[in-house]
Amino acid sequence: xxxxxxxxxxxxxxxxxxxxxxxxxxxxxxxxxxxxxxxxxxxxxxxxxxxxxxxxxxxxxxxxxxxxxxxxxxxxxxxxxxxxxxxxxxxxxxxxxxxxxxxxxxxxxxxxxxxxxxxxxxxxxxxxxxxxxxxxxxxxxxxxxxxxxxxxxxxxxxxxxxxxxxxxxxxxxxxxxxxxxxxxxxxxxxxxxxxxxxxxxxxxxxxxxxxxxxxxxxxxxxxxxxxxxxxxxxxxxxxxxxxxxxxxxxxxxxxxxxxxxxxxxxxxxxxxxxxxxxxxxxxxxxxxxxxxxxxxxxxxxxxxxxxxxxxxxxxxxxxxxxxxxxxxxxxxxxxxxxxxxxxxxxxxxxxxxxxxxxxxxxxxxxxxxxxxxxxxxx
Amino acid sequence: xxxxxxxxxxxxxxxxxxxxxxxxxxxxxxxxxxxxxxxxxxxxxxxxxxxxxxxxxxxxxxxxxxxxxxxxxxxxxxxxxxxxxxxxxxxxxxxxxxxxxxxxxxxxxxxxxxxxxxxxxxxxxxxxxxxxxxxxxxxxxxxxxxxxxxxxxxxxxxxxxxxxxxxxxxxxxxxxxxxxxxxxxxxxxxxxxxxxxxxxxxxxxxxxxxxxxxxxxxxxxxxxxxxxxxxxxxxxxxxxxxxxxxxxxxxxxxxxxxxxxxxxxxxxxxxxxxxxxxxxxxxxxxxxxxxxxxxxxxxxxxxxxxxxxxxxxxxxxxxxxxxxxxxxxxxxxxxxxxxxxxxxxxxxxxxxxxxxxxxxxxxxxxxxxxxxxxxxxx
Numbered sequence: 001x002x003x004x005x006x007x008x009x010x011x012x013x014x015x016x017x018x019x020x021x022x023x024x025x026x027x028x029x030x031x032x033x034x035x036x037x038x039x040x041x042x043x044x045x046x047x048x049x050x051x052x053x054x055x056x057x058x059x060x061x062x063x064x065x066x067x068x069x070x071x072x073x074x075x076x077x078x079x080x081x082x083x084x085x086x087x088x089x090x091x092x093x094x095x096x097x098x099x100x101x102x103x104x105x106x107x108x109x110x111x112x113x114x115x116x117x118x119x120x121x122x123x124x125x126x127x128x129x130x131x132x133x134x135x136x137x138x139x140x141x142x143x144x145x146x147x148x149x150x151x152x153x154x155x156x157x158x159x160x161x162x163x164x165x166x167x168x169x170x171x172x173x174x175x176x177x178x179x180x181x182x183x184x185x186x187x188x189x190x191x192x193x194x195x196x197x198x199x200x201x202x203x204x205x206x207x208x209x210x211x212x213x214x215x216x217x218x219x220x221x222x223x224x225x226x227x228x229x230x231x232x233x234x235x236x237x238x239x240x241x242x243x244x245x246x247x248x249x250x251x252x253x254x255x256x257x258x259x260x261x262x263x264x265x266x267x268x269x270x271x272x273x274x275x276x277x278x279x280x281x282x283x284x285x286x287x288x289x290x291x292x293x294x295x296x297x298x299x300x301x302x303x304x305x306x307x308x309x310x311x312x313x314x315x316x317x318x319x320x321x322x323x324x325x326x327x328x329x330x331x332x333x334x335x336x337x338x339x340x341x342x343x344x345x346x347x348x349x350x351x352x353x354x355x356x357x358x359x360x361x362x363x364x365x366x367x368x369x370x371x372x373x374x375x376x377x378x
Numbered sequence: 379x380x381x382x383x384x385x386x387x388x389x390x391x392x393x394x395x396x397x398x399x400x401x402x403x404x405x406x407x408x409x410x411x412x413x414x415x416x417x418x419x420x421x422x423x424x425x426x427x428x429x430x431x432x433x434x435x436x437x438x439x440x441x442x443x444x445x446x447x448x449x450x451x452x453x454x455x456x457x458x459x460x461x462x463x464x465x466x467x468x469x470x471x472x473x474x475x476x477x478x479x480x481x482x483x484x485x486x487x488x489x490x491x492x493x494x495x496x497x498x499x500x501x502x503x504x505x506x507x508x509x510x511x512x513x514x515x516x517x518x519x520x521x522x523x524x525x526x527x528x529x530x531x532x533x534x535x536x537x538x539x540x541x542x543x544x545x546x547x548x549x550x551x552x553x554x555x556x557x558x559x560x561x562x563x564x565x566x567x568x569x570x571x572x573x574x575x576x577x578x579x580x581x582x583x584x585x586x587x588x589x590x591x592x593x594x595x596x597x598x599x600x601x602x603x604x605x606x607x608x609x610x611x612x613x614x615x616x617x618x619x620x621x622x623x624x625x626x627x628x629x630x631x632x633x634x635x636x637x638x639x640x641x642x643x644x645x646x647x648x649x650x651x652x653x654x655x656x657x658x659x660x661x662x663x664x665x666x667x668x669x670x671x672x673x674x675x676x677x678x679x680x681x682x683x684x685x686x687x688x689x690x691x692x693x694x695x696x697x698x699x700x701x702x703x704x705x706x707x708x709x710x711x712x713x714x715x716x717x718x719x720x721x722x723x724x725x726x727x728x729x730x731x732x733x734x735x736x737x738x739x740x741x742x743x744x745x746x747x748x749x750x751x752x753x754x755x756x
Contacts, residue, residue: 054599055584057696058498058521078596078685099686100703120436124418124500125519141503143436206433218456221432307456308477318435325478 010159010242013050018088022048026067028146035114035137036066037146038130040122043315044142046243047150051086053079060103060126063092064110074107104129111137117145147320151312152334158358160244161313161336163200165356165367168238168246171195172370180254180377181229185209185222192237201239201246205317208236208249215251215350218307218342229255232265232349233377234342238317245317247338248368249354252375264301264343265351265374271295271341272353272372275309275323279339279357279364285327292341301343310338313356335359336367388537388620391428396466400426404445406524413492413515414444415524416508418500421693422520424621425528429464431457438481438504441470442488452485482507489515495523525698529690530712536736538622539691539714541578543734543745546616546624549573550748558632558755559607563587563600570615579617579624583695586614586627593629593728596685596720607633610643610727611755612720616695623695625716626746627732630753642679642721643729643752649673649719650731650750653687653701657717657735657742663705670719679721688716691734713737714745 025048029036039045041056045063051073053061059076061083072093075083080096083089095110097103104126113136118127120141127139142149153161174195180188189207196204209222215234227233231254238247251265275292289309296305310323313336321329323337340354355368403426407414417423419434423441429451431439437454439461450471453461458474461467473488475481482504491514496505498519505517520527531539552573558566567585574582587600593612605611609632616625629643653670667687674683688701691714699707701715718732733746 054597081595082597098684099700118502118506120501120503122502123498124496124502124505124517125498125521127502127505128496128517128519128522139502139506141506143503144506217459219432219460306476322477 010156010163013087013156015088015090018049019091022065022071022088025146025149026065028149029065029117030067032117032145033115034067034117034140034145035112036064036069036116037142038111038116038118038122038139039063039065040119040126042119042121043150043319044119046315049073049086049088049092051083051089053082058123058125059099060097060107060129062107062126064107066110066112072110074103074110076103104133108133113137115140115145117142117149143320147329150314151320152332153314153336153358154334157244157314158334158336160242161246161356161358162367164241164244164246165248166369167196167199167201167241168248169368169370170199171237172235172248172250175235176252176375176377180227180231180233180252183227185211185214185225185227188227188233189222192235196237196239196246201241204237204239205245206236206238208234210234210236210350212349213347216344216346216348218344218350218352227254232257232261232351234350234352236352236354243315245313245315247313247317247354247356249340249352250370250372250375251351251353252377254377256376257374261349262374264345267296267299267301268341268343268351268353269372272339272355275339275341276355276357276364276366279331279359281331281333281359281361283331285321285323285329285331286325288323288331288339289325289327292339296341296343304343304345305341306344307342309341312337331359333359333361388534388541391465391534393466393468396427397469400443400449400466403524403527404443406527407443407495408445410495410523411493412445412495412518412523413490414442414447414494415520416489416494416496416500416517417441417443418497418504420497420499421528421697422497424693427451427464427466427470429461429467431460436501436503437477438475438485438507440485440504442485444488444490450488452481452488454481482511486511491515493518493523495520495527521698525707528692529698530710531692531714531736532712535622535692536712536714538620539734539736540745542619542622542624543626544747545574545577545579545619546626547746547748548577549615550613550626550628553613554630554753554755558605558609558611558630560604562602562604563589563592564602566605566611567600570613574615574617574624579619582615582617583623584614584616586612588612588614588728590727591725594722594724594726596722596728596730605632610635610639610729612728612730614730614732621693623691623693625691625695625732625734627718627730628748628750628753629729629731630755632755634754635752639727640752642723645674645677645679646719646721646729646731647750647752650717650733653717653719654733654735654742654744657709657737659709659711659737659739661709663699663701663707663709664703666701666709666717667703667705670717674719674721682721682723683719684722685720687719690715709737711737711739
């Protein structure tokens with residue numbers, strides 16, 4: 001067993017970092033013809049203030065960042081002490097409300113007639129509450145209105161994503177040495193989760209272990225199925241390290257593969273490489289999907305590749321930009337996203353290969369560095 | 379250490395249970411003048427179909443339950459196999475959509491002009507997507523439109539909540555024997571989490587350990603503070619067992635309390651009892667809050683009780699009915715909720731005492747049975 005390296009914690013983001021992000025967000029909103037941004041607990045609020053309440057509940061917490069004005073956050077009174085301690089809260093006005101009062105009235109006073117970008121995952125209950133108060137104010141989902149708010153990562157964010165990717169790679173290298181045949185998917189998944197934590201993840205979000213026919217269900221997580229000699233096994237795993245995500249997939253084989261299994265694996269490997277080769281500043285996101293898909297379609301497996309080829313990653317595992325047909329957004333240096341083509345043969349087996357990639361001035365750089373060749377496990 | 383009992387798993391809910399719930403939901407919607415219900419992943423969808431996707435993401439999953447029609451669920455194509463396996467899915471039509479297509483168009487075809495109750499925590503992005511497609515269709519948050527959808531628990535649900543409460547009680551009884559003084563809040567919280575799992579919880583959602591002045595911040599979770607002799611310590615803990623929640627609070631003292639500490643504790647204990655005594659079918663929810671609050675106010679601590687007295691509990695920790703001023707909903711047998719008054723003296727200490735209570739035909743029954751007297755710990 002490789003000794004895990006003790007990851008050095010990157011310096012925390014400062015009040016100045018958060019203030020600069022809010023200023024940039026307000027400028028982007030102005031350029032998009034919006035009156036401002038409305039953020040709720042989750043990645044957007046964390047990005048702009050460093051604040052994450054203990055839990056996301058029915059009690060309204062909402063940050064309003066107006067174009068040309070002061071940012072103000074509405075918080076439940078019993079969470080006020082926590083909000084005051086957030087690293088980016090010093091420059092944000094705080095308005096508290098108590099149980100039994102109307103938090104939408106308190107928030108409505110901060111909004112003007114006009115259109116606001118609203119966090120994707122804001123609760124519908126809260127949006128309906130605001131709509132009832134202010135019929136002349138409208139909202140657009142962040143992914144629609146300002147999809148690039150968090151998409152271009154700065155060097156400190158890329159440092160965190162790189163560290164998360166390296167830990168995922170270390171966990172993958174170790175899992176190749178464990179026993180697969182005769183153990184359940186859940187047991188192998190548990191090993192993988194332990195390894196991710198051991199190599200520095202603070203949180204494990206998913207450990208897909210899809211063996212044999214289960215690998216053909218792309219969202220199968222893991223189950224009681226006992227892995228057998230001769231199985232293909234899809235391993236898709238990730239979590240958070242220093243607040244930023246990892247997401248890696250490799251497909252391994254227990255014992256020697258058949259010629260068909262190897263052929264399908266190599267098609268997916270080549271598709272992944274083709275997607276990677278398409279990464280360069282200025283290329284529309286959809287070209288990454290097309291490049292990977294073309295390889296799979298040419299090999300005759302197009303109908304078995306049933307999802308987009310990738311998604312952005314940062315404070316969350318899935319965020320803009322999406323590498324999907326119809327997405328014309330151009331790639332920019334600093335964007336980070338997955339490239340993860342797959343082929344799923346129902347009732348038989350599946351193959352998926354995924355790396356996180358960041359856009360550089362002259363192409364792409366992989367944040368996962370383990371071999372994409374099919375590994376044989378025992 | 380008491381030997382943990384191995385909890386017997388209650389029989390799973392059946393396809394017929396889910397069908398009966400959907401039928402009742404549709405009748406309630408009709409009675410409320412609604413065209414139907416629109417549910418997204420989370421407790422509502424779980425309640426009506428038994429289906430919980432592996433993760434709640436930006437990919438739309440939405441169940442439409444119309445008044446007088448067939449329920450239909452829109453799911454991402456790559457999650458279709460999981461949705462088909464849900465226990466309540468057999469009688470639900472499934473419509474899948476692929477990345478790059480418009481899931482809101484697919485959902486809009488299932489909706490009529492009219493008003494629908496929508497899951498509170500549906501993503502705003504999804505609501506905005508539907509609103510853009512169907513301007514003549516409107517939505518109301520479930521908590522506003524059909525707050526009682528999941529509020530009255532049947533005997534199998536109460537059985538689960540009772541088991542979760544008993545496990546929380548067993549964990550509390552054990553934690554009284556561990557060392558507090560000289561250990562950090564985080565260490566004691568970790569003990570508490572281990573005990574909840576040992577006594578049958580599948581998931582621990584929170585373990586608040588608020589010692590000394592930290593106890594005066596009701597949403598403080600736990601931290602590095604080392605607990606000292608002479609500290610009051612608020613312990614508020616809960617999670618899920620067989621899918622249903624626990625949520626219990628006791629306030630303990632390290633060594634002998636001062637007369638003031640004891641007096642505040644006993645006021646809160648009496649307030650909790652007064653709230654419990656107010657529970658009976660037909661009583662408006664707000665009367666439970668008033669009964670508890672009156673005791674604290676009379677003792678001169680009214681301004682330090684800064685939250686509602688309780689919340690419903692079931693598939694989630696916070697759900698209707700809420701025991702709060704202004705809530706006129708009448709209590710009914712089978713409702714289950716917390717009664718948790720508190721007094722928070724800033725910079726000094728806090729006290730909160732919480733039991734889960736279910737409404738019976740002739741009053742209330744506590745699902746937590748440990749003593750509410752102040753326990754002295756070492």
